C-alpha cells in the first residue's frame with residue numbers, strides 16, 4: 001500500500017498515465033469479453049477457445065502484412081474474415097454435434113480445441129514472438145505519454161461496440177439474438193430457425209475476435225501462448241460481469257484493465273494480474289452471479 | 297383447416313398422447329379440456345412442431361405438416377401461445393411484439409399488425425417501452441397473445457391462457473379472447489377452467505391420460521358429468 005501512497009503523493013501524473021492506459025486496454029478487452037459473452041448468452045456454452053481464435057487471426061494479419069507486405073487495413077480485413085469463418089466453423093463442427101450434451105462435455109470439447117490450436121501454432125510457427133512493426137508515435141496528452149496504437153485501438157474498439165449495440169437493439173436478427181438468450185425455445189415459435197440464429201451469433205462473435213486481433217497485433221506480439229495470456233482474463237471479466245450480461249462484461253472489462261494497469265505501475269505487471277485474479281476470487285464468494293446480479 | 301389423425305407422441309420412453317384424432321374448421325373456436333397431465337400441452341406442441349409426432353399425420357389447409365420444425369409451421373399460419381407465456385422478459389413490450397413479426401412476410405405488415413394488436417389491447421400501447429417482465433400477469437398474457445397475432449396467423453393455439461391469473465382477470469381475459477375471435481381468427485384453446493372455456497368455444501374435446509375420451513358441441517358437453525365434477529373439483 002505504501003507504494004501506492006507514494007505514487008499518489010509524489011508522482012500523480014504517472015498514476016494518471018496508468019489509469020489512462022488501463023482505460024485504453026479496457027476497450028480491447030471489452031471487445032473480447034463481449035464476443036465471448038454474446039456466444040455464451042445464446043448457446044449457454046463458454047468458448048474457452050475464444051481468444052485462441054483471435055490469436056489465429058493475429059497470425060494471419062502478421063503474415064499478410066509483415067511477410068507478404070499487404071497494407072495493414074487489408075490484413076485486418078483478412079483477420080476479421082478469418083474470425084467469421086472460425087466462428088461459424090467452430091459452431092458447425094464442434095458445437096452443433098454436442099449442443100444437447102451436458103455442459104461439461106461442451107467445455108471439454110472447446111478446451112480440447114484450445115490445446116489443439118496451441119500445439120498446432122507451436123508446431124507451425126514455433127514459439128517465436130512476432131509483431132507487426134508499425135512506426136506509430138507516442139503522443140503526449142497533458143504531460144502523460146500514451147502510445148498512439150493504443151489510442152487508435154481504443155477508439156476503434158468503442159466504434160465497433162457502438163455498432164454491436166445498434167445491431168443488437170435495432171435489427172430483427174440482433175433483437176432475436178437477445179431474445180434467444182432469454183428463452184431458447186420461444187424464438188422458434190416466432191418463426192426463427194434456431195440454427196440460423198446460432199450461426200449468426202457465432203459469426204458475429206468470430207468477427208469481434210477478428211477485430212480484437214487487429215487491434216491487439218498493433219500493440220502486442222503474437223505467439224502460440226497468446227490465448228493463454230489473454231484468455232483467462234477475458235473469461236474472468238465475463239464471469240465478473242455476469243455470464244451472458246453484456247453491460248456487465250463491458251463495465252467489468254474496465255475494472256479489470258484498471259487494476260492490471262495501475263497495479264503494473266505501482267508494483268509490477270505480474271502483481272497487477274495477481275491482484276486482479278485475487279479480487280475475482282473474493283468477488284465470486286460475495287457475488288457469485290457477477291457484480292450486477294441481484295442479491296439472493 | 298387443421299386435421300390430426302392417429303397422432304401419438306411422447307418424451308423418451310414415455311408416451312403422452314395415444315392415437316389422437318382432432319379437427320378444427322376455419323372460423324371455429326375449439327377447446328381441449330382435461331385434467332392436469334392429460335397431454336393437452338403435448339398436443340399443442342405437436343401441432344406447432346415443438347415436438348415431432350411418433351405416428352400419425354398432421355395437415356393444415358391441405359398441406360402436410362407432419363414432422364416439420366416449429367419455425368416452418370409458423371410460416372404456414374399457426375401461432376402458438378405457449379403454456380406459461382414464454383415472453384422475453386428483459387425485452388420491451390415493443391420488442392416482444394417485433395419478434396412476433398420475425399418472419400419476412402409478417403415484417404412487411406408490421407405497422408398494420410401493431411395497430412391491430414394495440415387496438416385489441418390498448419394497455420400494451422401504454423406499456424410499449426416497459427420490459428415485458430415488469431407487466432402484471434394479465435398484461436403478460438395479453439402480450440403473449442399480441443405477439444402471436446403479429447405473425448399474422450390464421451389459427452391460434454392458446455395453452456391455458458388463464459393460468460396464474462386472479463379470478464377477475466380470468467373473466468376479462470376470456471372476454472378479450474372473444475374479441476380476438478371476433479376479428480376472424482380460428483382458435484384452439486387448452487384450458488382447465490372448463491366452465492368458462494365451454495362458454496367461449498363451439499366444440500370441445502375431452503382428453504384424459506393421453507386419449508380423446510369425448511368430443512362434441514360445447515353446449516352438449518356442458519351438461520356432462522365431468523364438467524360438473526371439474527367445477528366442484530377445481
Ligand SMILES: Nc1ncnc2c1ncn2[C@@H]1O[C@H](COP(=O)(O)OP(=O)(O)O)[C@@H](O)[C@H]1O
Nearest residue numbers: 307310312330331332333334335336337338339
Ligand atoms: N418435457 C417433458 N419430458 C418428459 N415428460 C413430460 C414432459 N412434458 C410433459 N411430460 C409428461 O407428459 C404428460 C402430459 O403432460 P402435458 O402435455 O404437459 O399435460 P397437460 O398439459 O395436460 O397438463 C405428463 O405425464 C407429463 O409428466
Ligand SMILES: [Mg+2]
Nearest residue numbers: 336337379456
Ligand atoms: Mg399443460
